[in-house]
Amino acid sequence: MSEAALDETRPAAGGTPALKVTGLKRYFDVSAPLLNRVLERLPRQILKAVDGIDFEIKPGETFSLVGESGCGKSTVARLIVGLHAPTEGSIEFEGKSIGGLGRSEMAPIRRRLQMIFQDPYASLNPRWRVSDIVAEPLRAFGLETSSDGIQARVGELLTYVGLSPADGEKFPHEFSGGQRQRISIARALASKPDFLVCDEPTSALDVSVQAQILNLMKDLQREFGLTYLFISHNLAVVAHISDRVGVMYLGRLVEVAPAKTLFATPRHPYTRMLLDTIPDLEMSGRERMPVGGEVPNPITPPSGCTFHPRCPYATDRCKTEAPAPLHLPDGATVACHGVEEGRVPDGRVGSL
Amino acid sequence: MLRRDKSLIPDAVAAMVVDCPNARVPKPSGHAFGMVMADALLEVRNLRIEFPTRKGTLVAVDDISFDIAPGEVLGVVGESGAGKSLTGAAIIGLLEPPGRVAAGEIRLQGKRIDHLPYEEMRRIRGQEIGAIFQDPLTSLNPLFSVGQQLVETIQTHTDMSAAQARGRAIELLGEVGIPAPERRIDQYPHHFSGGMRQRVVIALALCANPKLIIADEPTTALDVSIQAQIIALLKRLCREHGTAVMLVTHDMGVIAETADRVAVMYAGRIAEIGPVRQVVKQAKHPYTEGLMGSIPMMGQETERLVQIEGSMPRLTSIPVGCAFNPRCPKAADRCFRERPEPIPVDDTRVACWLYDKEAAHV
Numbered sequence: 001m002s003e004a005a006l007d008e009t010r011p012a013a014g015g016t017p018a019l020k021v022t023g024l025k026r027y028f029d030v031s032a033p034l035l036n037r038v039l040e041r042l043p044r045q046i047l048k049a050v051d052g053i054d055f056e057i058k059p060g061e062t063f064s065l066v067g068e069s070g071c072g073k074s075t076v077a078r079l080i081v082g083l084h085a086p087t088e089g090s091i092e093f094e095g096k097s098i099g100g101l102g103r104s105e106m107a108p109i110r111r112r113l114q115m116i117f118q119d120p121y122a123s124l125n126p127r128w129r130v131s132d133i134v135a136e137p138l139r140a141f142g143l144e145t146s147s148d149g150i151q152a153r154v155g156e157l158l159t160y161v162g163l164s165p166a167d168g169e170k171f172p173h174e175f176s177g178g179q180r181q182r183i184s185i186a187r188a189l190a191s192k193p194d195f196l197v198c199d200e201p202t203s204a205l206d207v208s209v210q211a212q213i214l215n216l217m218k219d220l221q222r223e224f225g226l227t228y229l230f231i232s233h234n235l236a237v238v239a240h241i242s243d244r245v246g247v248m249y250l251g252r253l254v255e256v257a258p259a260k261t262l263f264a265t266p267r268h269p270y271t272r273m274l275l276d277t278i279p280d281l282e283m284s285g286r287e288r289m290p291v292g293g294e295v296p297n298p299i300t301p302p303s304g305c306t307f308h309p310r311c312p313y314a315t316d317r318c319k320t321e322a323p324a325p326l327h328l329p330d331g332a333t334v335a336c337h338g339v340e341e342g343r344v345p346d347g348r349v350g351s352l
Numbered sequence: 353m354l355r356r357d358k359s360l361i362p363d364a365v366a367a368m369v370v371d372c373p374n375a376r377v378p379k380p381s382g383h384a385f386g387m388v389m390a391d392a393l394l395e396v397r398n399l400r401i402e403f404p405t406r407k408g409t410l411v412a413v414d415d416i417s418f419d420i421a422p423g424e425v426l427g428v429v430g431e432s433g434a435g436k437s438l439t440g441a442a443i444i445g446l447l448e449p450p451g452r453v454a455a456g457e458i459r460l461q462g463k464r465i466d467h468l469p470y471e472e473m474r475r476i477r478g479q480e481i482g483a484i485f486q487d488p489l490t491s492l493n494p495l496f497s498v499g500q501q502l503v504e505t506i507q508t509h510t511d512m513s514a515a516q517a518r519g520r521a522i523e524l525l526g527e528v529g530i531p532a533p534e535r536r537i538d539q540y541p542h543h544f545s546g547g548m549r550q551r552v553v554i555a556l557a558l559c560a561n562p563k564l565i566i567a568d569e570p571t572t573a574l575d576v577s578i579q580a581q582i583i584a585l586l587k588r589l590c591r592e593h594g595t596a597v598m599l600v601t602h603d604m605g606v607i608a609e610t611a612d613r614v615a616v617m618y619a620g621r622i623a624e625i626g627p628v629r630q631v632v633k634q635a636k637h638p639y640t641e642g643l644m645g646s647i648p649m650m651g652q653e654t655e656r657l658v659q660i661e662g663s664m665p666r667l668t669s670i671p672v673g674c675a676f677n678p679r680c681p682k683a684a685d686r687c688f689r690e691r692p693e694p695i696p697v698d699d700t701r702v703a704c705w706l707y708d709k710e711a712a713h714v
Contacts (some may be wrong), residue, residue, distance in 0.1 A: 208660045235576070278605070
């Protein structure tokens with residue numbers, strides 16, 4: 001799976017992709033303590049959080065990863081910003097491998113690669129003033145040294161995200177969830193990054209606030225030419241913000257396609273199932289077909305294609321053989337035996 | 353032994369409750385209310401929930417009225433802090449002190465339930481009104497098997513023997529779609545996945561065949577594919593049992609699929625209440641309109657989402673007049689002076705001066 005790139009490699013406008021991930025794996029050892037293993041003869045248990053994924057993000061693009069909890073999408077985010085070291089595989093940032101870099105080698109890259117976290121209540125230090133929070137990257141990377149310079153830059157950053165420079169004097173608890181998320185965006189922008197990893201940036205927010213943040217993110221992308229890796233479980237949000245989308249299931253990418261293609265003609269049965277779970281706000285009276293079953297325990301994933309126990313098209317081949325990625329002419333890449341053999345009809349689940 | 357354990361559901365909730373009904377209750381004032389349905393299962397009239405604090409009294413829910421008919425699903429939507437969960441908590445008598453029902457009345461089948469003594473309310477809770485909460489892990493007691501919790505609840509509310517109750521528990525587990533219920537019944541909550549736990553919670557709520565279920569964000573903690581399953585299950589069971597549901601959620605999508613009628617709450621008031629199709633498709637209140645526009649929708653190419661500027665006011669600083677006036681694109685002078693009362697438009701009632709016909713030519 002890691003050999004064949006799941007993402008179609010096309011010559012990007014700028015030549016090298018902003019980010020290229022090849023055969024990325026991250027395993028976690030979740031075994032019982034050694035003594036218990038010896039005494040109770042328990043086997044080692046390995047959780048394959050990310051199990052060989054490949055994708056590429058072009059400069060200025062928004063690439064989204066979607067999937068249910070436990071599919072490994074947040075682990076991918078953490079691998080890319082260097083919060084976890086990959087077990088195997090490579091991560092290339094603008095053509096330069098950043099997989100196993102040390103702290104000092106990573107620093108100049110980290111300046112250009114920032115992250116926005118899900119929970120704006122947990123990601124801001126409650127004892128720091130907002131101006132100190134936003135100024136931290138400036139100080140850490142030595143971008144501004146004079147206190148006047150820092151103050152001016154913080155004011156500028158807060159203005160970008162729709163707050164006022166005077167808000168810098170306040171503490172995080174004085175702000176609402178949406179405003180806090182604006183502060184974390186200001187902090188992420190402080191070091192003038194090119195690439196932002198956004199891990200569920202709006203899922204802790206109310207819809208009207210979510211709309212504000214999504215609009216802000218689009219505006220900032222246009223203004224600063226940012227590249228986003230956007231992680232979410234909300235397909236409607238993903239459809240709104242993304243250029244290309246990767247669908248993850250149990251540590252693997254099952255489908256990668258341009259957003260329009262993915263939502264118009266989803267190929268993989270799992271993608272279709274996910275699309276079918278989006279509540280119908282148009283009230284067309286479409287009867288949703290909830291797919292049975294739940295995500296299996298990732299410690300003991302099913303054999304072959306990991307989706308086969310929930311898949312209406314599963315055959316014996318699906319139970320034994322893991323599907324390899326298949327490149328389709330419209331730019332989509334699907335890992336499914338059914339699609340390859342033409343067993344899975346085209347169209348949305350609703351029309352099955 | 354089990355009986356005395358107050359931390360079991362649904363008595364669990366009882367443990368956190370202190371008698372809220374001793375709050376002062378003013379004279380009934382809802383009779384002048386226009387849309388009283390004779391056959392309403394639940395009637396809420398001019399409900400006001402207050403939190404007395406050292407700095408003054410905060411009004412979290414202010415003068416709201418609505419009905420739920422038997423077998424009806426009423427969706428209650430709003431942003432965090434709009435007062436939707438508190439309304440649900442007040443109905444089942446689970447307001448956490450110092451919160452209290454300060455005015456208005458709640459009637460279940462014509463009988464007032466907002467000022468009942470603790471023990472009487474405890475009997476109604478579970479028997480007449482069931483509850484489903486957001487987080488299935490915290491609504492189940494981890495120290496008792498699922499079966500023990502179900503049997504206890506069934507025996508609390510019916511005269512069944514232990515063996516009969518166990519049979520009924522297995523039947524309920526089967527009904528909520530848990531495979532192999534005769535085996536699963538003796539397992540503990542940690543043996544179940546999130547979606548399965550929420551099914552157990554639904555089974556618990558259905559134990560005594562209540563007439564009304566208060567479901568407070570029942571799908572929020574679940575994965576999208578499980579959400580769809582739980583919604584479908586809730587819908588089917590309520591249809592089969594003829595149970596009415598008050599579905600509290602912030603997810604307009606869930607409401608659009610499930611509810612018959614919907615109430616949109618903003619800053620402790622009902623901004624708009626009416627049949628779901630009218631509210632979702634032809635939102636009347638500027639807040640509902642903005643809310644609908646801010647939801648990203650599939651198959652709709654929009655560069656920017658509609659954005660309601662600002663955020664909901666804090667309880668300490670609710671504006672004079674219409675609470676939405678600082679964010680409303682259509683606010684007029686009157687909105688800053690007078691608080692709008694619900695005005696009937698079609699089958700919907702809208703608390704917005706835009707729809708006041710008498711004032712239209714003033």
